[in-house]
Amino acid sequence: xxxxxxxxxxxxxxxxxxxxxxxxxxxxxxxxxxxxxxxxxxxxxxxxxxxxxxxxxxxxxxxxxxxxxxxxxxxxxxxxxxxxxxxxxxxxxxxxxxxxxxxxxxxxxxxxxxxxxxxxxxxxxxxxxxxxxxxxxxxxxxxxxxxxxxxxxxxxxxxxxxxxxxxxxxxxxxxxxxxxxxxxxxxxxxxxxxxxxxxxxxxxxxxxxxxxxxxxxxxxxxxxxxxxxxxxxxxxxxxxxxxxxxxxxxxxxxxxxxxxxxxxxxxxxxxxxxxxxxxxxxxxxxxxxxxxxxxxxxxxxxxxxxxxxxxxxxxxxxxxxxxxxxxxxxxxxxxxxxxxxxxxxxxxxxxxxxxxxxxxxxxxxxxxxxxxxxxxxxxxxxxxxxxxxxxxxxxxxxxxxxxxxxxxxxxxxxx
Amino acid sequence: xxxxxxxxxxxxxxxxxxxxxxxxxxxxxxxxxxxxxxxxxxxxxxxxxxxxxxxxxxxxxxxxxxxxxxxxxxxxxxxxxxxxxxxxxxxxxxxxxxxxxxxxxxxxxxxxxxxxxxxxxxxxxxxxxxxxxxxxxxxxxxxxxxxxxxxxxxxxxxxxxxxxxxxxxxx
Numbered sequence: 001x002x003x004x005x006x007x008x009x010x011x012x013x014x015x016x017x018x019x020x021x022x023x024x025x026x027x028x029x030x031x032x033x034x035x036x037x038x039x040x041x042x043x044x045x046x047x048x049x050x051x052x053x054x055x056x057x058x059x060x061x062x063x064x065x066x067x068x069x070x071x072x073x074x075x076x077x078x079x080x081x082x083x084x085x086x087x088x089x090x091x092x093x094x095x096x097x098x099x100x101x102x103x104x105x106x107x108x109x110x111x112x113x114x115x116x117x118x119x120x121x122x123x124x125x126x127x128x129x130x131x132x133x134x135x136x137x138x139x140x141x142x143x144x145x146x147x148x149x150x151x152x153x154x155x156x157x158x159x160x161x162x163x164x165x166x167x168x169x170x171x172x173x174x175x176x177x178x179x180x181x182x183x184x185x186x187x188x189x190x191x192x193x194x195x196x197x198x199x200x201x202x203x204x205x206x207x208x209x210x211x212x213x214x215x216x217x218x219x220x221x222x223x224x225x226x227x228x229x230x231x232x233x234x235x236x237x238x239x240x241x242x243x244x245x246x247x248x249x250x251x252x253x254x255x256x257x258x259x260x261x262x263x264x265x266x267x268x269x270x271x272x273x274x275x276x277x278x279x280x281x282x283x284x285x286x287x288x289x290x291x292x293x294x295x296x297x298x299x300x301x302x303x304x305x306x307x308x309x310x311x312x313x314x315x316x317x318x319x320x321x322x323x324x325x326x327x328x329x330x331x332x333x334x335x336x337x338x339x340x341x342x343x344x345x346x347x348x349x350x351x352x353x354x355x356x357x358x359x360x361x362x363x364x365x366x367x368x369x370x371x372x373x374x375x376x377x378x379x380x381x382x383x384x385x386x387x388x389x390x391x392x393x394x395x396x397x398x399x400x401x402x403x404x405x406x407x408x409x410x411x412x413x414x415x
Numbered sequence: 416x417x418x419x420x421x422x423x424x425x426x427x428x429x430x431x432x433x434x435x436x437x438x439x440x441x442x443x444x445x446x447x448x449x450x451x452x453x454x455x456x457x458x459x460x461x462x463x464x465x466x467x468x469x470x471x472x473x474x475x476x477x478x479x480x481x482x483x484x485x486x487x488x489x490x491x492x493x494x495x496x497x498x499x500x501x502x503x504x505x506x507x508x509x510x511x512x513x514x515x516x517x518x519x520x521x522x523x524x525x526x527x528x529x530x531x532x533x534x535x536x537x538x539x540x541x542x543x544x545x546x547x548x549x550x551x552x553x554x555x556x557x558x559x560x561x562x563x564x565x566x567x568x569x570x571x572x573x574x575x576x577x578x579x580x581x582x583x584x585x586x
Binding site (some may be wrong): 194217258318338349353 | 580583
């Protein structure tokens with residue numbers, strides 16, 4: 001079975017009497033030691049999505065990001081090449097750029113003593129350098145490069161520089177990343193706070209057992225959300241779920257009328273499900289999620305949004321959603337996309353707000369008692385890596401990979 | 416229909432303007448009050464049938480115009496109200512809007528007026544002290560249906576690009 005652990009693993013000795021691949025030790029959501037190990041073992045050793053090439057098209061364009069507490073700049077050089085380096089002056093450490101993105105004009109000048117660095121992090125100039133005498137060897141003061149690679153326009157960095165090549169790391173997810181983002185450009189980002197452990201958000205993207213209960217707007221709109229679909233563990237910790245929409249009936253109108261006490265006539269403003277449409281929710285290990293789908297067959301009916309969750313403590317994270325649109329799409333299509341693409345997303349959206357609350361409640365509830373150490377992730381009994389939409393193959397796939405990165409710290413009884 | 420016009424207009428028109436400005440200001444304040452008191456259906460009734468109600472961060476408003484949401488028409492408002500009344504799971508304390516109308520001018524297109532207001536919203540957390548929930552600006556297009564002023568378009572521009580976790584309430 002996917003996710004099975006070696007005999008003797010502490011996860012196999014769980015109170016739920018399940019194979020260790022089908023349970024989660026709840027301490028992974030609560031332990032500060034495990035969280036610190038995640039920063040060191042997971043976030044520095046994996047490829048992390050930081051942006052899209054459409055956000056930095058010209059010389060001097062840059063993005064900034066904080067990964068595992070480390071400030072990083074991604075900048076485009078004069079020859080068109082993207083590079084990443086630490087957002088820290090090698091003189092006294094001040095950040096070189098503070099905006100989320102911008103154009104540096106070709107160099108970053110530290111606000112403190114005006115040391116200046118080029119778009120590759122190479123030290124260019126030091127004001128009044130003669131006072132350092134001959135001892136100042138400028139080459140020793142370049143900001144160290146951070147490993148960077150791109151796939152289908154998506155920019156990834158790897159802090160420790162030792163992850164497998166990006167193509168290999170992305171593995172079977174590449175086909176779907178291409179489907180989601182090829183020929184597209186970024187329209188903007190929105191960020192919100194998760195009052196919960198970062199993995200709970202990522203788990204949620206691999207869990208399609210919850211929507212019929214959690215998202216009552218969709219339950220009524222889609223007549224129960226008993227949707228048939230697929231749930232695949234793609235290997236390498238990546239996963240993929242695909243499902244069609246259900247037809248809508250009058251339950252949504254009754255739901256709105258009942259709650260507001262007012263007549264509700266006409267088609268739902270949220271939209272009537274398109275019978276030709278499909279939706280995909282995929283997760284890229286360890287903290288990237290992509291939702292995309294297609295519609296009525298018109299060239300611009302497909303949509304894509306990407307979410308990356310970055311922890312700021314064991315019980316808090318920032319979620320950033322990135323909206324995409326087709327390059328060259330008609331103005332009317334673009335405007336509609338800008339107005340509607342995030343309507344159920346973010347903490348102000350009528351679906352993501354539910355997920356945000358679920359993570360908050362879980363984070364508190366998971367600390368209830370040592371006697372409740374294990375969570376069951378065993379839905380789906382067929383052998384292999386694929387099952388029905390509501391099964392948990394993709395969740396088990398994530399934690400199987402997670403354990404490989406986290407190593408011995410998860411085998412300790414005392415975290 | 417009463418139009419809000421230049422204050423240098425003749426005296427009777429100036430009086431009409433003053434009355435309209437007062438009515439418009441009451442409309443903006445009433446929308447805030449109904450939201451704070453969770454009188455969402457009454458809040459909805461302050462909008463025209465063909466209304467547009469939108470939320471956007473200042474960062475995205477400055478750039479390509481990516482909205483958090485745009486509710487178009489009364490049905491969409493009713494769906495949002497239904498969500499808030501019945502199925503939003505998040506326990507939340509009362510909000511308090513402080514709204515300051517900055518400017519009322521004739522609408523650039525069509526009848527009515529363009530209103531710019533600043534807002535600050537605090538929220539009492541269920542088990543904590545009050546926190547700043549949002550700050551920003553309303554850009555409203557209001558019209559008079561002959562008897563009362565209504566909001567035809569509202570864009571709420573929120574200052575921060577980081578939203579709180581419990582942000583589904585009316586801004």
